[in-house]
Amino acid sequence: MWSENTENSMISKISNTEKVKKSLKSRYLKEKIFKFVGLSSIFVAFFFLLILLSDVMMKAFPAFIQTKVELELDLSEENTGVSAKSDIKEIKDVDYRKIIREALSAEFPEVKKRAEKKTMFSIISTGAEFQLRDMIVDNPQLIGSKQKIELVADDNFDALAKGQIDLTGEQKRFDDLTINLYKELDEKGKVNKSFNWQFFKTGDSREPEQAGIKGAVIGSLYTILVTLLLSFPVAVAAAIYLEEFAPKNRFIDFIEININNLAAVPSIVFGLLGLAVFINFFSLPRSAPLVGGIVLSLMTLPTIIIAARSAIKAVPPSLREAALGLGASKMQTVFHHVFPAALPGILTGTIIGMAQALGETAPLLMIGMVAFIVDIPQAITDPATVLPVQVFLWSDSPERGFLEKTSAAILILILFLIAMNALAIYLRKKFEKKW
Amino acid sequence: MIDTQITKKPKTIAEIHAEHKKTVGQPFCKDAKFSTRNVDVFYGDKQAIFDVSLDVGKHEVVALIGPSGCGKSTYLRCLNRMNDTIDICRVTGQLMLDGEDIYKKSQDPVLLRARVGMVFQKPNPFPKSIYDNVAYGPRIHGLTTNKAELDEVVELSLTRAGLFDEVKDRLHEPGTGLSGGQQQRLCIARTIAVQPEVILMDEPASALDPIATAKIEELIHELKENYTIVIVTHSMQQAARVSQRTAYFHLGKLIEVGDTNQVFTNPAHELTEKYITGRFG
Numbered sequence: 001m002w003s004e005n006t007e008n009s010m011i012s013k014i015s016n017t018e019k020v021k022k023s024l025k026s027r028y029l030k031e032k033i034f035k036f037v038g039l040s041s042i043f044v045a046f047f048f049l050l051i052l053l054s055d056v057m058m059k060a061f062p063a064f065i066q067t068k069v070e071l072e073l074d075l076s077e078e079n080t081g082v083s084a085k086s087d088i089k090e091i092k093d094v095d096y097r098k099i100i101r102e103a104l105s106a107e108f109p110e111v112k113k114r115a116e117k118k119t120m121f122s123i124i125s126t127g128a129e130f131q132l133r134d135m136i137v138d139n140p141q142l143i144g145s146k147q148k149i150e151l152v153a154d155d156n157f158d159a160l161a162k163g164q165i166d167l168t169g170e171q172k173r174f175d176d177l178t179i180n181l182y183k184e185l186d187e188k189g190k191v192n193k194s195f196n197w198q199f200f201k202t203g204d205s206r207e208p209e210q211a212g213i214k215g216a217v218i219g220s221l222y223t224i225l226v227t228l229l230l231s232f233p234v235a236v237a238a239a240i241y242l243e244e245f246a247p248k249n250r251f252i253d254f255i256e257i258n259i260n261n262l263a264a265v266p267s268i269v270f271g272l273l274g275l276a277v278f279i280n281f282f283s284l285p286r287s288a289p290l291v292g293g294i295v296l297s298l299m300t301l302p303t304i305i306i307a308a309r310s311a312i313k314a315v316p317p318s319l320r321e322a323a324l325g326l327g328a329s330k331m332q333t334v335f336h337h338v339f340p341a342a343l344p345g346i347l348t349g350t351i352i353g354m355a356q357a358l359g360e361t362a363p364l365l366m367i368g369m370v371a372f373i374v375d376i377p378q379a380i381t382d383p384a385t386v387l388p389v390q391v392f393l394w395s396d397s398p399e400r401g402f403l404e405k406t407s408a409a410i411l412i413l414i415l416f417l418i419a420m421n422a423l424a425i426y427l428r429k430k431f432e433k434k435w
Numbered sequence: 436m437i438d439t440q441i442t443k444k445p446k447t448i449a450e451i452h453a454e455h456k457k458t459v460g461q462p463f464c465k466d467a468k469f470s471t472r473n474v475d476v477f478y479g480d481k482q483a484i485f486d487v488s489l490d491v492g493k494h495e496v497v498a499l500i501g502p503s504g505c506g507k508s509t510y511l512r513c514l515n516r517m518n519d520t521i522d523i524c525r526v527t528g529q530l531m532l533d534g535e536d537i538y539k540k541s542q543d544p545v546l547l548r549a550r551v552g553m554v555f556q557k558p559n560p561f562p563k564s565i566y567d568n569v570a571y572g573p574r575i576h577g578l579t580t581n582k583a584e585l586d587e588v589v590e591l592s593l594t595r596a597g598l599f600d601e602v603k604d605r606l607h608e609p610g611t612g613l614s615g616g617q618q619q620r621l622c623i624a625r626t627i628a629v630q631p632e633v634i635l636m637d638e639p640a641s642a643l644d645p646i647a648t649a650k651i652e653e654l655i656h657e658l659k660e661n662y663t664i665v666i667v668t669h670s671m672q673q674a675a676r677v678s679q680r681t682a683y684f685h686l687g688k689l690i691e692v693g694d695t696n697q698v699f700t701n702p703a704h705e706l707t708e709k710y711i712t713g714r715f716g
Contacts, residue, residue: 247522248522316559318555318557318559319559319561319562320520321517321520321553321555321559322555322559322560322561322622322625323561323571324517324520324548325515325517325548325552325553325555325626326548326549326552326571326572326575326625326626326629327545327546327547327548327549327572327575327576327629328545328571328575329545329575332575336571336575337561341562
């Protein structure tokens with residue numbers, strides 16, 4: 001016994017202290033190593049994120065700049081055949097391409113050969129004539145005199161102006177004529193670069209300089225809206241029922257397991273399901289945000305249900321007891337107390353699910369949202385595409401100009417995701433209550 | 436040396452408990468608010484309460500005492516059917532409130548809980564304003580018809596709970612911002628705002644400091660004028676201070692019931708004596 005042998009116990013006490021002292025060194029070392037490993041993993045993650053973001057941003061930057069060429073256009077009444085007071089329809093029918101070409105010929109009288117002229121004409125975008133037409137329809141006062149107007153340059157000329165083309169190499173992309181024309185225009189100060197508003201105002205196009213992101217942004221917004229409206233109420237109702245009302249039996253267990261299974265189903269399978277059920281069987285419109293939204297909500301449902309259930313589970317039982325003890329019915333307890341307390345968690349889960357849906361590509365390919373769509377969708381039943389699919393489409397295009405457009409679309413998609421995550425954090429902070 | 440001791444040793448506590456059949460003392464009373472007979476409670480296969488018969492008189496404070504896990508909270512939660520929320524819990528026997536079976540099919544638990552209020556161990560105010568906490572019960576039951584009436588009920592309830600003077604300037608601040616003792620009194624105010632006939636208290640002061648505890652005990656003294664109170668407590672001093680009758684539970688059995696004075700000064704049963712003299716527990 002200890003009391004009988006105090007000397008012995010003293011010795012063992014001292015040696016215990018020694019033992020603890022000895023072990024301290026290795027214990028602290030382990031802690032240090034762990035801290036170092038943790039910190040370095042964070043650095044590695046940040047490093048890759050930084051590389052990704054800076055790469056995307058650098059590549060995307062030129063997409064927000066548009067090159068325009070200033071030309072003196074002869075818009076006299078003799079040349080156009082219409083006057084400022086003419087009917088809009090007549091003004092629309094004027095051959096603006098001819099006017100642009102004449103202006104180019106006047107700018108460079110030395111270019112005579114047919115082939116050279118063709119090259120010269122191609123420095124202006126094929127969409128410029130429509131840009132000019134719209135400008136004049138909006139403002140018919142321009143007709144009747146010579147006007148200096150800036151027209152959108154072709155994507156190749158644009159790349160030249162942005163210095164993206166190597167002019168010294170053997171295999172240079174442009175013939176000397178285009179380069180000389182560019183140099184001449186540049187010296188005269190007629191090549192201007194401005195912010196590319198057009199990129200945010202138009203839909204897709206085969207010509208990089210005319211392609212815009214608005215169609216995909218609107219398509220994504222419609223799709224997400226449909227997804228949110230369908231999946232949020234259904235998922236929340238399912239989660240509340242399962243957590244608060246469902247009896248504990250085999251059937252409910254079976255449902256629970258299958259909800260978890262659903263979360264693991266590859267998204268392309270949901271796309272095929274959407275194609276087979278919604279488009280082929282129910283004949284819903286192809287390529288439409290409506291069907292895209294339905295398919296994505298199928299995919300998002302389990303995510304939100306699982307998040308909502310854990311949020312409801314985390315509500316302290318004392319809150320339920322307090323309400324029940326006062327004589328609140330089950331329904332009142334759930335909707336007055338449990339649901340509001342779980343709301344921050346449910347919202348966070350929902351927004352994470354929405355962000356997932358926003359970045360989803362594969363199922364939308366199956367239901368035809370990969371089509372080339374120029375028009376901006378006006379309703380959820382119009383053909384549309386979404387941001388990630390737009391990235392996919394542009395990254396697949398051979399034209400050089402689409403490279404920067406792809407990066408720009410990625411950047412906008414990332415901005416959307418950051419905005420949604422910020423919203424999730426804000427909502428969580430706002431609704432979070434302490435007890 | 437040790438071997439010889441065992442043969443002479445008196446009966447162990449477990450043996451006394453196993454032999455115990457009938458509650459000692461006066462479990463019944465004439466003017467009973469609650470009258471319960473042969474109550475058994477099971478959690479799944481495990482029996483938590485064995486054949487408990489006990490009456491609670493009108494405007495009486497009954498204290499339930501006993502070591503941890505003895506079933507006193509479980510018994511208390513049978514009285515307003517809070518055990519319904521536990522899926523595996525099963526209650527048999529007869530439990531009557533004013534002569535009506537509270538476990539009969541036609542008995543609505545919501546109505547029962549409006550008549551039998553409950554205060555819990557840990558203060559659990561809603562994460563809402565002080566006003567809304569107290570007003571919640573009257574609102575869901577539709578006890579008041581207009582704002583002025585509701586204001587009156589809230590003020591009266593807070594006054595009765597001895598909290599009004601402390602919070603009258605911040606009725607619209609969150610109830611969760613109050614101190615522990617204030618929160619518990621808020622919970623009591625919330626309970627009496629529904630004007631129940633009985634208040635069940637499950638260790639209402641166990642999470643509070645001595646000053647807050649004293650206030651709660653004072654409050655119980657005042658409340659017993661109007662309400663029947665059943666209180667579960669770990670503190671024997673508290674039971675002695677606030678209650679008229681005391682019931683001693685041990686491992687699911689009701690061992691002894693009697694006047695508080697008698698139970699604490701002259702317990703009739705061996706187990707009760709051992710518990711109150713601190714031999715175990």
